Amino acid sequence: MSTVNHHPESAMLVDFSGGNLATAPSICVSAHLHFCSQCRNELLRLDQVGSNLMSEVEPTEVGDHLFDSAMSQIDQLPESDTAEVNNTSDMVDSRYPLLVNKLINSSESVPKWRRLSRWLNVAQVTTGQNEYEVALHKICAGGKTPRHNHGGQEFTVVLKGSFSDEHAVYKEGDFLSCQPGDVHQPLGAQNGECICLSALAAPIKLSSPFGFLMKPWLRINPM
Amino acid sequence: MQEVMIKVWQKSASYNPAKASATTWIYTVARNCRIDMLRRKSNTQYLPLENEYFWHEADEDTPVSLMRQKRSEDKVQSCLSRLPKEQGEILRKVYLEGKSHAEASNELGLPLGTVKSRVRLALQKMQILVAPEFRDEVL
Numbered sequence: 514m515s516t517v518n519h520h521p522e523s524a525m526l527v528d529f530s531g532g533n534l535a536t537a538p539s540i541c542v543s544a545h546l547h548f549c550s551q552c553r554n555e556l557l558r559l560d561q562v563g564s565n566l567m568s569e570v571e572p573t574e575v576g577d578h579l580f581d582s583a584m585s586q587i588d589q590l591p592e593s594d595t596a597e598v599n600n601t602s603d604m605v606d607s608r609y610p611l612l613v614n615k616l617i618n619s620s621e622s623v624p625k626w627r628r629l630s631r632w633l634n635v636a637q638v639t640t641g642q643n644e645y646e647v648a649l650h651k652i653c654a655g656g657k658t659p660r661h662n663h664g665g666q667e668f669t670v671v672l673k674g675s676f677s678d679e680h681a682v683y684k685e686g687d688f689l690s691c692q693p694g695d696v697h698q699p700l701g702a703q704n705g706e707c708i709c710l711s712a713l714a715a716p717i718k719l720s721s722p723f724g725f726l727m728k729p730w731l732r733i734n735p736m
Numbered sequence: 737m738q739e740v741m742i743k744v745w746q747k748s749a750s751y752n753p754a755k756a757s758a759t760t761w762i763y764t765v766a767r768n769c770r771i772d773m774l775r776r777k778s779n780t781q782y783l784p785l786e787n788e789y790f791w792h793e794a795d796e797d798t799p800v801s802l803m804r805q806k807r808s809e810d811k812v813q814s815c816l817s818r819l820p821k822e823q824g825e826i827l828r829k830v831y832l833e834g835k836s837h838a839e840a841s842n843e844l845g846l847p848l849g850t851v852k853s854r855v856r857l858a859l860q861k862m863q864i865l866v867a868p869e870f871r872d873e874v875l
Binding site: 530531539559560561563567570579611612640 | 738763791808827834859864
């Protein structure tokens with residue numbers, strides 16, 4: 514039985530099942546599915562809805578040449594490759610979803626940790642889209658991150674360890690969705706570092722009186 | 737369509753009837769082909785990933801899981817045709833027209849919350865979404 518307590522809302526899973534969710538939120542949902550058997554089973558049932566609706570569609574006639582052309586392309590297919598990850602980064606962890614390790618090992622740009630504060634490091638990953646900044650966040654054991662306000666949506670999946678905020682404790686596999694205007698202060702658990710994957714649609718605003726001074730460092734850079 | 741046929745051929749060895757029916761599996765192959773096609777058509781940057789890395793298979797591979805899978809498939813099939821028109825209409829927009837909840841809401845001139853609640857009601861009728869405390873009983 515899954516020990517994950519926080520899940521994406523049903524609308525997100527439906528959009529994911531229909532293939533209509535944007536790339537960055539899809540990456541976060543997919544990372545959550547790696548840890549959550551409940552949502553994997555829910556997704557299977559949603560796919561059954563899609564398959565039943567697809568079966569309702571009136572068949573369309575196609576020419577014989579289409580079949581011949583498909584068969585000729587099948588004959589020329591190369592041997593399929595395996596989904597193994599060749600590590601080029603020490604950030605890769607065998608417990609992470611394959612998708613996340615693939616992103617970390619992207620040949621486009623290997624992510625590197627950048628220190629944002631004493632407690633918080635960030636490493637941006639390349640995802641080939643321009644709506645969300647997708648990054649790994651590392652909160653040190655017992656670390657306090659600044660209290661902040663969300664300017665846009667943010668989706669977070671805990672990959673390792675745990676953190677808490679004013680609302681709940683988030684453990685491995687938990688999915689957190691922040692909406693514009695939400696305010697919180699994530700705190701790392703005392704017993705070890707916490708690593709999260711997040712997709713951020715707009716810069717956060719720090720709630721402290723001098724938070725505006727940090728503005729240049731909080732810009733987002735979707736890539 | 738040609739691309740879907742080729743993918744079905746290519747992936748046929750990975751198909752496991754205990755995890756999903758053939759039509760559900762073909763649906764997932766077709767959906768992934770569509771996502772790949774849309775990504776290629778858009779001018780976004782190169783995605784360093786194969787679309788298939790996004791998807792996970794259901795866990796179990798046992799006679800019990802096969803029975804559950806069949807029961808759930810039957811439930812979905814029998815409920816789908818009996819859904820109120822407005823609920824079925826939104827599900828068709830999502831699954832057949834490739835519209836997100838937000839796009840369906842714009843197109844139908846309905847608040848996003850109404851679209852979400854109609855979909856949620858439809859999924860509850862099909863027992864796809866259930867209260868967490870009952871999830872294991874239904875699975």
